[in-house]
Amino acid sequence: MTMPNKEIIEQNLAKILDPTTGKDIISAGMVTGLQIKDGHVAFAIEVNPKDGAKMEPLRKEAETLIQNLPGVISTTVVLTAEKQAENPQNSAQPSRGEPNENKGSLPGVSSIVAVASGKGGVGKSTTAVNLAVSLSTLGLKTGLLDADIYGPSMPRMLGITGKPSSTDGKTLDPMENFGIKVMSMGFLVEDDTPMIWRGPMVQSALEQMMRDVNWGELDVLVVDMPPGTGDVQLTMAQRVPVTGAVIVSTPQDIALLDARKGLNMFRKVDIPVLGIIENMSYFLCPDNGKKYDIFGHGGAKREAERLGVKFLGEVPIEIDVRKTSDEGHPIVISMPDTVSAQAYNEIAIRVKEATETVQSSSSVTPPKIVIQ
Ligand code: ADP
Numbered sequence: 001m002t003m004p005n006k007e008i009i010e011q012n013l014a015k016i017l018d019p020t021t022g023k024d025i026i027s028a029g030m031v032t033g034l035q036i037k038d039g040h041v042a043f044a045i046e047v048n049p050k051d052g053a054k055m056e057p058l059r060k061e062a063e064t065l066i067q068n069l070p071g072v073i074s075t076t077v078v079l080t081a082e083k084q085a086e087n088p089q090n091s092a093q094p095s096r097g098e099p100n101e102n103k104g105s106l107p108g109v110s111s112i113v114a115v116a117s118g119k120g121g122v123g124k125s126t127t128a129v130n131l132a133v134s135l136s137t138l139g140l141k142t143g144l145l146d147a148d149i150y151g152p153s154m155p156r157m158l159g160i161t162g163k164p165s166s167t168d169g170k171t172l173d174p175m176e177n178f179g180i181k182v183m184s185m186g187f188l189v190e191d192d193t194p195m196i197w198r199g200p201m202v203q204s205a206l207e208q209m210m211r212d213v214n215w216g217e218l219d220v221l222v223v224d225m226p227p228g229t230g231d232v233q234l235t236m237a238q239r240v241p242v243t244g245a246v247i248v249s250t251p252q253d254i255a256l257l258d259a260r261k262g263l264n265m266f267r268k269v270d271i272p273v274l275g276i277i278e279n280m281s282y283f284l285c286p287d288n289g290k291k292y293d294i295f296g297h298g299g300a301k302r303e304a305e306r307l308g309v310k311f312l313g314e315v316p317i318e319i320d321v322r323k324t325s326d327e328g329h330p331i332v333i334s335m336p337d338t339v340s341a342q343a344y345n346e347i348a349i350r351v352k353e354a355t356e357t358v359q360s361s362s363s364v365t366p367p368k369i370v371i372q
Contacts, residue, residue: 003071004036009043012069016062020051025062032080039073040105041066042241044080055079074359076105078238078269106210109143109218111243111355113274118262120227123279124248125153126325127315127344128224130332131246134348136179137332140219143174143181147206147236148226152186159328163187164213171212178333183213202226206236220355229261237269244274244358246312246351251278251299259300263307274354275310276300277347284316284339291316310354313347315340 002008014026025031025045034043045062047055059079067075106112115128125148136142146154155161158180164172164187174181185205215221223240226233237245245266249259259276266273278300283292291297294317304311315321318340324331332341 003039004041004066004069006034006036008069009034009036009041009066012065013062016058016065018058020048020054025058035105037105037107039071040076041072041074042076042105044078047079076241080238105241106215106221109215109221111219111359112221112223112241113351113355114223114225114237114240114242114245114266114271115248116225116229116233116237116245116262116266117227117248118229118259120151122227122248122250123315123321124148124227125157125224126321127246127248127277127279127347128222129154129157129325130330130341130344131348131351132180132222133178133330133332134345135220135222135352137345138348138352140352141217142179143183143215143218143221145210145221145223146182146184146186147209147240148224149185149202149205149209150226152184154182154184154224155186156328157325157330158182160187167214171214173214178330181215181218183209185209203235203239207239210240220352229265234265234269237266237271242266242271243355244272246274247276247309248279249276249300250280251296259303260307263309272358273309274351274358275312276304277312278314280317281314282316284318286319310350312350312354313343315343315347 010026010031013031014024016025017023018025018028018030021028030046032044032046035041045055045059047058056079059077063075063077066072066077113131115124115131117124125146128144132142132144144154144158146152158177160175160177160182162175164175164183166172172183174183175187176182223242225236245262247259247262249262263273263276278297280294281300282297283294284290285292297314300314301311316339318331318338320335320338321331321340324334327334331338332344335341336345
């Protein structure tokens with residue numbers, strides 16, 4: 001089969017005209033950061049910030065066009081406006097010599113699963129850790145990126161101390177424990193360093209943690225996103241080449257619309273939502289093993305059905321979940337027979353399946369050979 005190359009992609013993109021200027025997007029220099037790897041194509045279209053929302057049909061057009069080319073397995077196209085935002089006079093011409101290669105997929109990493117939540121404190125990080133460890137026990141080569149740079153929790157939750165080293169002086173080797181590779185801002189700064197980040201700094205910190213790390217070959221990279229659904233999260237969701245996202249919610253959080261905001265955020269940037277996980281679904285009393293529905297168990301499941309999103313499973317409030325987290329021994333490893341550990345394992349299986357479904361549905365059926 002013909003494999004797509006830069007020339008073919010550019011030739012095709014040159015057929016697309018920018019409605020605001022009438023120029024084609026290649027000669028207008030709007031296409032940046034083109035990356036092609038094994039049939040996976042990614043690039044950005046630089047637009048004027050004031051045209052942002054208007055340009056979505058153009059983005060979609062470019063994506064569909066490239067996706068339909070023979071040999072293309074997946075296409076990721078993002079709109080970016082940041083350069084023009086810094087210099088509005090600078091029309092759509094990208095500044096030369098700036099590295100744009102940071103927007104494509106991660107070499108060697110087959111899929112990226114973002115774990116997100118509408119707000120903090122719902123157990124997003126706990127879920128990300130246990131999900132990553134469970135995925136690895138399913139036989140997947142797994143990495144975990146702590147993108148929650150405001151409050152990195154992975155060093156503590158995974159019991160990892162020390163700093164990552166660099167073999168080549170350029171890229172960092174990830175830390176490892178429980179069979180997964182981990183990178184977190186928590187490894188790079190002291191525990192008590194106050195961190196005040198502005199939007200662009202957050203982005204570049206995250207991109208470095210993603211791209212300047214020797215992840216090696218990974219089947220899946222789980223990304224613990226920062227909590228919330230503000231602009232930073234939105235931009236980040238755009239910058240990380242995410243295969244799919246899972247939303248962690250408590251029963252009352254979904255009632256308060258927070259989780260729905262998370263859902264909408266990913267829909268806005270065309271990232272498939274793999275499903276919703278209900279955390280702190282009910283209280284499992286350690287004394288008598290009884291279930292107590294503190295927050296109105298089942299809300300996420302009902303809401304997922306209503307919103308047409310998969311329900312990936314529910315995790316009870318179990319004291320051992322918090323204890324094992326605090327001790328740096330994720331419950332799926334340290335207490336595999338608990339209800340929560342089994343819930344995480346089932347969730348991992350569903351996440352794996354949902355990721356595979358997304359990947360296979362974005363692949364192109366090979367062209368039929370017609371003999372005349
Ligand atoms: P987030 O990442 O959403 O801010 P965390 O994962 O840090 O949330 O969880 C917040 C607190 O709740 C932590 O102390 C964690 O150990 C605890 N926690 C999370 N999920 C559960 C659960 N299912 N049962 C008991 N405690 C939990």
